[in-house]
Amino acid sequence: xxxxxxxxxxxxxxxxxxxxxxxxxxxxxIGHLRQLVPDSLTFCWSLVADHGGLAGARLVIDEVPAxxxxxxxxxxxxxxHPVLLCPDCSSRLVRIIAGEECHITSIxxxxxPGTEER
Amino acid sequence: xxxxxxxxxxxxxxxxxxHPHDHDHGHGHGHEYxxxHPHPHPQDRPDPQxHPHPQDxxxxxxxxxxxxxxxIEVLEAIFxxxxxxxxxxxxxxxxxxxxxxxxxxxxxxxKTQLLRExxxxxxxxxxxxxxxxxxxxxxxxxxxxxxxxxxxxxNTGNGFxxxxxxxxxxxxxxxxxxxxxDLDLIIVENVxxxxxxxxxxxxxxxxxxxxxxxxGEDKPLKYPVMFxxxxxxxxxxxDLLPHLDVDLDLFEKNLRAxxxxxxxxxxxxxxxxxxxxxxxxxxxxVTGPGGRSPVASTGxxxxxxxxxxxxxx
Numbered sequence: 001x002x003x004x005x006x007x008x009x010x011x012x013x014x015x016x017x018x019x020x021x022x023x024x025x026x027x028x029x030i031g032h033l034r035q036l037v038p039d040s041l042t043f044c045w046s047l048v049a050d051h052g053g054l055a056g057a058r059l060v061i062d063e064v065p066a067x068x069x070x071x072x073x074x075x076x077x078x079x080x081h082p083v084l085l086c087p088d089c090s091s092r093l094v095r096i097i098a099g100e101e102c103h104i105t106s107i108x109x110x111x112x113p114g115t116e117e118r
Numbered sequence: 119x120x121x122x123x124x125x126x127x128x129x130x131x132x133x134x135x136x137h138p139h140d141h142d143h144g145h146g147h148g149h150e151y152x153x154x155h156p157h158p159h160p161q162d163r164p165d166p167q168x169h170p171h172p173q174d175x176x177x178x179x180x181x182x183x184x185x186x187x188x189x190i191e192v193l194e195a196i197f198x199x200x201x202x203x204x205x206x207x208x209x210x211x212x213x214x215x216x217x218x219x220x221x222x223x224x225x226x227x228x229k230t231q232l233l234r235e236x237x238x239x240x241x242x243x244x245x246x247x248x249x250x251x252x253x254x255x256x257x258x259x260x261x262x263x264x265x266x267x268x269x270x271x272x273n274t275g276n277g278f279x280x281x282x283x284x285x286x287x288x289x290x291x292x293x294x295x296x297x298x299x300d301l302d303l304i305i306v307e308n309v310x311x312x313x314x315x316x317x318x319x320x321x322x323x324x325x326x327x328x329x330x331x332x333x334g335e336d337k338p339l340k341y342p343v344m345f346x347x348x349x350x351x352x353x354x355x356x357d358l359l360p361h362l363d364v365d366l367d368l369f370e371k372n373l374r375a376x377x378x379x380x381x382x383x384x385x386x387x388x389x390x391x392x393x394x395x396x397x398x399x400x401x402x403x404v405t406g407p408g409g410r411s412p413v414a415s416t417g418x419x420x421x422x423x424x425x426x427x428x429x430x431x
């Protein structure tokens with residue numbers, strides 16, 4: 001259900017940018033701390049796009065692993081689980097430096113792939 | 119990794135435009151959380167105010183769009199539109215001098231019961247408004263009747279079974295039904311759900327959540343976005359502890375793993391034990407300057423909540 005809301009927001013934003021022109025591809029950047037499941041996004045997107053004037057527009061998702069930086073010892077760690085703890089010094093004073101991304105990076109207008117993919 | 123692919127795509131198209139990077143302003147420059155990031159991807163939130171609209175700068179020289187498969191860089195936060203309306207809500211709240219708490223929880227954790235006890239204690243002295251999110255019914259709003267608070271119900275049902283959260287536009291629609299200028303505090307009782315409400319800012323000053331001890335110790339790890347987003351975690355139903363095997367130390371350890379800074383307030387809305395501490399915190403919100411959250415939701419892609427202290431740097 002979460003992904004459905006998110007896809008609705010994506011479709012609104014895409015339509016704002018594309019206007020009446022056909023959209024071939026929508027590219028997202030989603031961090032692992034966002035609790036958005038790519039497969040679920042793709043499924044919900046197919047529903048939202050079909051009924052929202054964006055039928056055929058494919059969704060491409062770039063995932064960004066979560067990464068923290070310890071404020072105590074400075075170590076940077078890529079996380080497998082959302083536990084905000086420095087593995088070196090066990091400090092909880094960590095800064096999230098990646099993994100909360102949640103935006104549309106680009107769209108490809110038209111009926112076919114962008115020039116760089118031909 | 120995938121980011122490399124992303125950059126190659128962008129370079130291939132954006133550079134072809136007449137207006138190469140005027141809408142790419144600010145990335146990697148001057149934003150507190152990405153100044154030293156090893157790979158400069160656009161993790162900061164694009165500012166819609168400064169962001170020239172793509173449709174503006176496509177006019178005139180891009181007639182090939184209908185067939186061309188042309189990529190345009192968007193860099194728009196998925197929750198950008200919501201955050202813009204949340205900021206508008208916040209501006210209205212500030213202008214009226216009213217503070218706003220976004221109260222979230224799973225279904226049945228006890229938000230409405232806590233609100234009843236809150237109104238019972240604070241309502242005469244503090245002028246409180248409630249925005250009540252409910253998918254189809256007025257049951258919760260009915261339970262809050264008779265306590266002297268202004269209650270605006272927002273049914274989130276839209277024909278598809280209902281939204282799972284309150285977002286900024288829904289809260290905005292409720293504002294005309296609340297006497298903002300006559301209120302000290304608005305509590306937004308969100309739809310019961312541990313996932314979606316965490317992503318949608320409504321213009322609140324602070325976020326709080328109710329966690330019931332019956333939910334088990336592992337919830338912070340299972341719903342880290344929610345637990346990380348809040349300033350206060352109310353631990354409700356403590357009167358049931360004698361009947362449960364729940365390990366509160368483990369719960370707190372799990373909470374601290376995702377949110378080292380949230381205030382933890384154990385209470386029982388049923389017996390009233392501990393509710394005064396919650397009410398004191400609400401009073402602090404109304405009277406004190408501190409504790410204000412950033413306007414944007416965590417959904418903006420801005421690591422401003424949780425482990426990221428908002429007053430950093």
